[in-house]
Amino acid sequence: MTAGFGLFMWARRVGSVELVEEDDPVFGWRERLLDAFxxxxxNAPTAHQGKDERRWTSP
Structure with missing residues (x-):
């Protein structure tokens, strides 16, 4: 299960295209994992953030 989330995180880090629609059940699962911990x-830096916003910040 976490390996699948890792693929979503990679896509989130390097691209700016949403891979799933909000009405997809996977969307909710991904959102819950993004909010975990x-x-x-x-809060991890993403490709579509501005250059100055890419610094890692602790939540």
Whole structure:
């Protein structure tokens, strides 16, 4: 299960295209994992952030 989330995280880090629609059950699963551990994954730098925003910040 976490290997699948890793693929979503890779896509989130390197691209700016949403892979799943909001009405897809996988969307909810991914959102819950992004918010796990106080949003650690959601706060990871992404490709579509500005250059100055890519610094890693602890939640």
């Amino acid at each position: 106080d949003g650690l994954a959601r």
